[in-house]
Amino acid sequence: MSDRLIIFDTTLRDGEQSPGASMTRDEKLRIARQLERLKVDVIEAGFAASSNGDFEAVQAIANAIKDSTVCSLARANDRDISRSAEALKGARRARIHTFIATSNLHMEKKLRMSPDQVFEQARQSVRFARNLLDDIEFSPEDGYRSDMDFLCRVLEAVIHEGATTINVPDTVGYAIPELYGEFIRSLRERIPNSDKAIWSVHCHNDLGMAVANSLAGVKIGGARQVECTINGLGERAGNCSLEEVVMAVKTRRDYFGLDCGVDARHILAASRMVSQTTGFVVQPNKAVVGANAFAHASGIHQDGVLKARDTYEIMRAEDVGWSANKLVLGKLSGRNAFKQRLLDLGVEMESEADINAAFARFKELADRKSDIFDEDILALVSEENTLQGDDAYGFVSLAQHSETGERPQAKVVFTVHGKEVHGQSDGNGPVDASLKAIESHVKSGAEMVLYSVNAISGSTESQGEVTVRLQNSGRVVNGVGSDPDIVVASAKAYLSALNKLQSKADRVAAQG
Ligand code: KIV
Numbered sequence: 487m488s489d490r491l492i493i494f495d496t497t498l499r500d501g502e503q504s505p506g507a508s509m510t511r512d513e514k515l516r517i518a519r520q521l522e523r524l525k526v527d528v529i530e531a532g533f534a535a536s537s538n539g540d541f542e543a544v545q546a547i548a549n550a551i552k553d554s555t556v557c558s559l560a561r562a563n564d565r566d567i568s569r570s571a572e573a574l575k576g577a578r579r580a581r582i583h584t585f586i587a588t589s590n591l592h593m594e595k596k597l598r599m600s601p602d603q604v605f606e607q608a609r610q611s612v613r614f615a616r617n618l619l620d621d622i623e624f625s626p627e628d629g630y631r632s633d634m635d636f637l638c639r640v641l642e643a644v645i646h647e648g649a650t651t652i653n654v655p656d657t658v659g660y661a662i663p664e665l666y667g668e669f670i671r672s673l674r675e676r677i678p679n680s681d682k683a684i685w686s687v688h689c690h691n692d693l694g695m696a697v698a699n700s701l702a703g704v705k706i707g708g709a710r711q712v713e714c715t716i717n718g719l720g721e722r723a724g725n726c727s728l729e730e731v732v733m734a735v736k737t738r739r740d741y742f743g744l745d746c747g748v749d750a751r752h753i754l755a756a757s758r759m760v761s762q763t764t765g766f767v768v769q770p771n772k773a774v775v776g777a778n779a780f781a782h783a784s785g786i787h788q789d790g791v792l793k794a795r796d797t798y799e800i801m802r803a804e805d806v807g808w809s810a811n812k813l814v815l816g817k818l819s820g821r822n823a824f825k826q827r828l829l830d831l832g833v834e835m836e837s838e839a840d841i842n843a844a845f846a847r848f849k850e851l852a853d854r855k856s857d858i859f860d861e862d863i864l865a866l867v868s869e870e871n872t873l874q875g876d877d878a879y880g881f882v883s884l885a886q887h888s889e890t891g892e893r894p895q896a897k898v899v900f901t902v903h904g905k906e907v908h909g910q911s912d913g914n915g916p917v918d919a920s921l922k923a924i925e926s927h928v929k930s931g932a933e934m935v936l937y938s939v940n941a942i943s944g945s946t947e948s949q950g951e952v953t954v955r956l957q958n959s960g961r962v963v964n965g966v967g968s969d970p971d972i973v974v975a976s977a978k979a980y981l982s983a984l985n986k987l988q989s990k991a992d993r994v995a996a997q998g
């Protein structure tokens with residue numbers, strides 16, 4: 487059995503299924519490039535048959551990515567599979583990932599198909615796909631809750647038809663590590679041709695065990711591919727987190743004995759990019775990428791780390807992209823220092839013009855905030871990246887007045903298709919007044935379903951990063967804004983969400 491663990495990233499497909507996380511083609515392409523820098527083995531770029539937007543995103547990624555395999559999801563039917571193959575034409579290495587549900591519950595209630603019909607459809611689809619491409623992955627959806635005998639029958643047949651990877655999803659996050667590991671092991675032992683395919687794990691996090699289940703699938707079950715997402719992004723409680731699985735395997739190589747090709751130094755930049763693009767904030771105590779992941783607050787721990795860092799640190803912050811010295815740049819820093827810092831953080835900008843634009847925003851920020859931390863730079867770059875040329879709304883300025891005992895007032899100046907407009911309102915607080923000032927002009931009628939503020943680098947001197955989730959006519963979008971003034975950050979986040987609602991770009995999520 488191989489001692490290499492394949493990392494299959496599905497941030498752009500399964501991760502995108504989170505409410506409001508759907509991304510435009512350009513956003514997906516940017517993240518795909520970061521995943522390539524990270525050296526993930528397989529990038530699941532989307533679900534080509536689900537919408538024209540997703541087809542174009544898969545196509546653009548297939549044409550741009552050279553080092554990772556690019557994959558498209560497809561239901562087990564000829565149309566979906568052909569559409570995937572078409573979108574993947576330009577890829578240097580391409581994979582079709584086809585799936586059909588195999589649990590009694592899903593077959594009966596969702597598909598309304600008999601087990602024999604599902605068996606036949608799975609077999610035919612893999613045969614069809616294998617005529618188009620050599621690299622075919624098959625997933626029995628809700629596999630973990632499927633009848634073992636039936637599952638063995640289906641998987642043996644699809645391997646016989648040429649499936650090269652067999653992925654066993656715990657679609658609803660029901661598994662327990664030991665049981666899931668044993669489940670994979672039994673499948674591999676019972677299926678006569680199991681050695682002809684690579685076995686893969688795909689775990690959802692509903693009981694908080696996606697990473698533990700995936701690792702058990704590897705250790706106990708002998709799986710050699712893990713499907714995961716940056717920050718564990720995904721619907722409901724999310725998917726298995728890439729950064730946690732990768733760092734577990736690297737840090738405990740003594741236990742797993744596996745090689746993993748991911749270049750972990752790019753993890754933090756990938757985490758920031760995904761969080762900023764989707765509006766899904768990373769909790770401060772999140773392993774590896776949370777703001778507190780390497781912060782030693784207690785005196786005993788600080789003392790220990792200063793004497794010998796391995797007293798309390800099992801990983802080095804800089805190995806996953808955190809800088810050892812977090813205070814990096816200030817007002818007097820030049821363009822070269824800024825550019826070098828971006829490189830150190832694993833951020834590659836597409837052109838000199840992009841660097842100049844980011845540097846100009848850095849200077850603006852440095853005028854207002856004395857110490858610029860890595861997190862500020864990453865937020866600034868991500869915000870720069872999410873600004874679209876065709877955005878309807880742009881922030882210009884904001885003035886607000888609030889005093890104890892008085893109702894806060896706000897005036898917001900913003901652009902609508904390049905033309906400046908002024909909105910004015912009162913509100914329950916300064917944020918409420920500012921967003922109402924914008925809404926008084928825009929009249930979007932959107933419902934706000936989430937508002938959250940996060941201090942980017944921990945103290946009151948830090949920038950606030952605000953996420954606003956809006957819902958309108960069945961669409962859900964997230965907008966993100968950052969600024970040292972959280973009222974301004976809120977206005978920027980609101981305008982960013984309005985831009986996404988307005989955007990003509992196809993944001994239909996790829997539904998599995
Ligand atoms: O969770 C799941 O079952 C999936 C499949 C489509 C692989 O995402």
Ligand code: ZN
Binds near residue numbers: 500655657688690998
């Ligand atoms: Zn899934």
